Amino acid sequence: MDYPVLSTVIFLPLLGALLIFLTKRSSETFIKWTALAISIINFVLSLPLFTGFDKTTAAMQFVEKRAWVPAWGIHYSLGVDGISVLFVLLSTLLTILCVTVSWKSIKIKTKEFYAALLLIEGSMIGVFCSLDMFLFYIFWEAMLIPMFLLIGVWGGPNRVYAAIKFFLFTLVGSVLMLIGIIVLYLNTGKSFDVLQMMATNYPFNLQVMLFWAFFAAFAVKVPMFPVHTWLPDAHTEAPTAGSVILAGILIKMGAYGFLRFSMPILPEATKAMAPAMMILSVVAIIYGAVICLGQTDIKRLIAYSSVSHMGFVTLGIFALNMQGLQGGILQMINHGIVTGGLFLCIGMVYDRTHTRQIADYGGAASVLPVYAALFIVFTLASIGLPGTNGFIGEFLIILGGFATSKVMGTFAATGIIIGAAYMLWLYQRVFFLDINPKIQGCKDIDLREILTLVPLIFLVFWIGVCPNTFLSFMDVSVQHLIARVNTPVPQNLAQHIIEVIK
Amino acid sequence: MNIPFPDLSPLRPEIIVSSAAMLLLLLDLVFKNKGVLALVGVIAAAATLYLLPASYGETFGGMFISDSYSMYFKMIFLINLILTVLISLKYIQRQKAEYGEYYSLLLFATAGMMIMASAKDFIVLYLGLELMALSTYILAGIKRHDIKSNEAALKYFLLGAFSSAILLYGISLIYGLTATTDLYKIAAQLKQTETSTALLLSMLLIAVSFCFKIAAVPFHMWAPDVYEGAPTSITAFMSVGPKAAGFAVIGRVFYVAFQNIQPDWTAVLIGIAILTMAAGNILALVQTNIKRMLAYSSIAHAGYMLLGIITGTLEGRQAMMTYMLIYAFMNMGAFAVVIMLDKGEEIKDYNGLAKSNPLVAALMLVFMFSLTGIPPTAGFIGKFNIFMAVINAGYTWLVVIAVIFSSISAYYYLRVVMNMYMKEATGGEAVIHTSPSLGLALLISVVMVFVIGIMPSIVIG
Numbered sequence: 001m002d003y004p005v006l007s008t009v010i011f012l013p014l015l016g017a018l019l020i021f022l023t024k025r026s027s028e029t030f031i032k033w034t035a036l037a038i039s040i041i042n043f044v045l046s047l048p049l050f051t052g053f054d055k056t057t058a059a060m061q062f063v064e065k066r067a068w069v070p071a072w073g074i075h076y077s078l079g080v081d082g083i084s085v086l087f088v089l090l091s092t093l094l095t096i097l098c099v100t101v102s103w104k105s106i107k108i109k110t111k112e113f114y115a116a117l118l119l120i121e122g123s124m125i126g127v128f129c130s131l132d133m134f135l136f137y138i139f140w141e142a143m144l145i146p147m148f149l150l151i152g153v154w155g156g157p158n159r160v161y162a163a164i165k166f167f168l169f170t171l172v173g174s175v176l177m178l179i180g181i182i183v184l185y186l187n188t189g190k191s192f193d194v195l196q197m198m199a200t201n202y203p204f205n206l207q208v209m210l211f212w213a214f215f216a217a218f219a220v221k222v223p224m225f226p227v228h229t230w231l232p233d234a235h236t237e238a239p240t241a242g243s244v245i246l247a248g249i250l251i252k253m254g255a256y257g258f259l260r261f262s263m264p265i266l267p268e269a270t271k272a273m274a275p276a277m278m279i280l281s282v283v284a285i286i287y288g289a290v291i292c293l294g295q296t297d298i299k300r301l302i303a304y305s306s307v308s309h310m311g312f313v314t315l316g317i318f319a320l321n322m323q324g325l326q327g328g329i330l331q332m333i334n335h336g337i338v339t340g341g342l343f344l345c346i347g348m349v350y351d352r353t354h355t356r357q358i359a360d361y362g363g364a365a366s367v368l369p370v371y372a373a374l375f376i377v378f379t380l381a382s383i384g385l386p387g388t389n390g391f392i393g394e395f396l397i398i399l400g401g402f403a404t405s406k407v408m409g410t411f412a413a414t415g416i417i418i419g420a421a422y423m424l425w426l427y428q429r430v431f432f433l434d435i436n437p438k439i440q441g442c443k444d445i446d447l448r449e450i451l452t453l454v455p456l457i458f459l460v461f462w463i464g465v466c467p468n469t470f471l472s473f474m475d476v477s478v479q480h481l482i483a484r485v486n487t488p489v490p491q492n493l494a495q496h497i498i499e500v501i502k
Numbered sequence: 503m504n505i506p507f508p509d510l511s512p513l514r515p516e517i518i519v520s521s522a523a524m525l526l527l528l529l530d531l532v533f534k535n536k537g538v539l540a541l542v543g544v545i546a547a548a549a550t551l552y553l554l555p556a557s558y559g560e561t562f563g564g565m566f567i568s569d570s571y572s573m574y575f576k577m578i579f580l581i582n583l584i585l586t587v588l589i590s591l592k593y594i595q596r597q598k599a600e601y602g603e604y605y606s607l608l609l610f611a612t613a614g615m616m617i618m619a620s621a622k623d624f625i626v627l628y629l630g631l632e633l634m635a636l637s638t639y640i641l642a643g644i645k646r647h648d649i650k651s652n653e654a655a656l657k658y659f660l661l662g663a664f665s666s667a668i669l670l671y672g673i674s675l676i677y678g679l680t681a682t683t684d685l686y687k688i689a690a691q692l693k694q695t696e697t698s699t700a701l702l703l704s705m706l707l708i709a710v711s712f713c714f715k716i717a718a719v720p721f722h723m724w725a726p727d728v729y730e731g732a733p734t735s736i737t738a739f740m741s742v743g744p745k746a747a748g749f750a751v752i753g754r755v756f757y758v759a760f761q762n763i764q765p766d767w768t769a770v771l772i773g774i775a776i777l778t779m780a781a782g783n784i785l786a787l788v789q790t791n792i793k794r795m796l797a798y799s800s801i802a803h804a805g806y807m808l809l810g811i812i813t814g815t816l817e818g819r820q821a822m823m824t825y826m827l828i829y830a831f832m833n834m835g836a837f838a839v840v841i842m843l844d845k846g847e848e849i850k851d852y853n854g855l856a857k858s859n860p861l862v863a864a865l866m867l868v869f870m871f872s873l874t875g876i877p878p879t880a881g882f883i884g885k886f887n888i889f890m891a892v893i894n895a896g897y898t899w900l901v902v903i904a905v906i907f908s909s910i911s912a913y914y915y916l917r918v919v920m921n922m923y924m925k926e927a928t929g930g931e932a933v934i935h936t937s938p939s940l941g942l943a944l945l946i947s948v949v950m951v952f953v954i955g956i957m958p959s960i961v962i963g
Contacts, residue, residue, distance in 0.1 A: 025860070068959075069957075069958050069959050069962070070959065071959060071962050072890075072958075072962070109856070109857075112856075112860075137877065138877040138878055138882075141876050141877045141882070142876070142877050142878050144876060145867075145871055145876060148916070148919075149919075149923060152920060152923065152924045153856075153923050153924055159924065160920055160924050160925075163920075163924070164913070164916060164920070167912065167916060168909065168912060168913065171876075171909050171912050172906070172909045175905035175906075175908060175909055176902075176905065178886070178889070178905065179889065179893065179898065179901055179902060179905060182886075182889055182890050182893045182901075183893060183898065185890070186890075186893065186894055
């Protein structure tokens, strides 16, 4: 265990991508096995983060720091705390599943596909570990390139439109954040050090402006209402692995950004803007859920359900209390597992039928019994049935939401009801009713596919039954974060705020 | 009368380059194989690059100065020259434009740019500018039998002549006001005089003429036509060299001579920069010809670089210089790919390139993302550097405009990537003309794009 864990898990996939890129196009088997081997090794190498994590401190752990660009005060600085550590693990896990689910379905440009997948993995982990704003931005943006290709090259019929839309939405948000980063840099005595920024108190007006600059990037990524429109297109058109990465991890980066940067660096602005953020979250919850009821495309339905679920996450975060924040973070993990699982399931059946229309299905439970059994687990977890992970997350969030605002909590709860409606209705239309001739004779899922889903199912119940294993990771860090946001504002600043409000 | 012989050591780089240019004219008569000329040209450029740091000093009574500012630009010119020769070698053979004068003129143009960068006096500046301009007029029309190339040369010449005249008018006005053409003496004189309309007019005329050289809007009209008509290797040369030379003189003249009226020229340049970024990026969106698209993209990049000048700070000027160097590599790389793909110049000719030539497509992808400014490529470092300087100078709103246009630019760069990776080839496979020299140019460009992108320390500070 004497290796720099974080650097290794970031750069091993990048090296793997390079290796695959240099391999001959024709040796497809080698490419696939290399990708699988690297993703599994990377998962194993990331396990010390789970076993060796010290849950009693809010400080950064597994820290690495080296000077990188001294002229600009940039450091290569990595570290994880209770908020980010689980995302690193989720990333390494989901990448393995993305490789196995794509085993047979990716038939063209296999080499580039697996190279892109590993590039994404490396940069995603980089985003969760960076403790230097510049480094963070590099990973944040670099990921766009392989993701753009993943959607645009291997996606569905409307993939080019979806890829461009995804790219442009994200880019506009990101460059506005870039300005925010530079302003922050100049106001922190020319330092990109995130920890130093967390310890600095900025004037309130500056905080508010910076909050919106960061909001531009993070809200697009989450995605929050009303900048969510790229998501249904991107999720729907992306290949299965792309949808899993998008839903599982990429959109978490937005919410993670709020937690890691907006809240601790701009605490007063966060507090002031929290009501607005909560309203946007509740709108996303209900709007996303209602739209889901009208969808005819399975993947699009799940995509819109992500808008709704991410609304819960941001609601929890901006409730700014212990339950809400813990629920929000846990729900991010849950959503990664459950929606990732749902997209994997849809990909599997799509490989057989090549249609995503709900109307083309029906009676699948008798044709694909094993598949139906696994699918129902994810469906129920998505609804939030007690015993599954979804229940814990949503329960905590609503608890936190109520504590802050009764109205918000009430509205959010209706989102769960609509959620149950669209998910169960989807399950009924796909798996029950009469057998649709289009799925007649499909083979049930094979061992490779079952093995792809089993780890996620295991996690669904693990988190659902003993959530403390995971909540204990974030306890101290979240307390620390809340303390930071709720620190009493210095007198002159308070005066200033009152003036602004007037 | 005893005229002291001037110290020639600061002038050594210019002397080597122009002697080599003349030597090439002679060698042209001896050698049938023009590759030899190219080799001599590259060796001369490399030798100059090597000797560059040893040429510090002032000479000719302070009309010519070789300082770190001019040396940085000379380095860009020489890199530009070397890359241009490398990508030209086989291309001009294919285009049946392999005249010995080609390389000679490239060297002369470079010598002109080098003189511009070193000019401390308007007369020397004008000398260098004309040497550069005349050489590039001919180069643009070197495909004698091609009507588009002729059109490009004529257009470039006519408009270039206008801009030279405007520059002379501006210089004569400032001479009338201060009785000197020395940049530092002008600055000293202006400190003592009131700002007059004549002075502002002079500054405006000089700004217009320089903006013509860097193809800033609204003086950009020539650029797309000339870029499209000229041989691609010359387009590549022109999109970096004269632009860099233009920025070199802007950075010198406005920072030194017009120091006193900084608010005035800042106001002028802010307007021009915004227009340039807007028109360059928006017009690039609708282009179907890749050379025209790159022409508008180079206009847009001039807009970002102008932001560095607008700051009025040394940090901003530094950022502009770094951007220019980075731009040289990424733009040259993109043009090298354009030269390699001889199927056509339409963007749709790139359809399906990733399937037939994955490596070429991957290279183009890198250059396109670098031009967009996506990390971890050099293009990002360039933009980041400029934006940082501009925000530090207090123009955050300008950066907001710049990043919005920069996001718009993503669309037309992405379109090339999209065509290569996400569309099927139409009308036959692409023909790739590759050669060791072209490969070398591409290798240099792509390595520099990544090295600067990952280790920015080597170009900043």
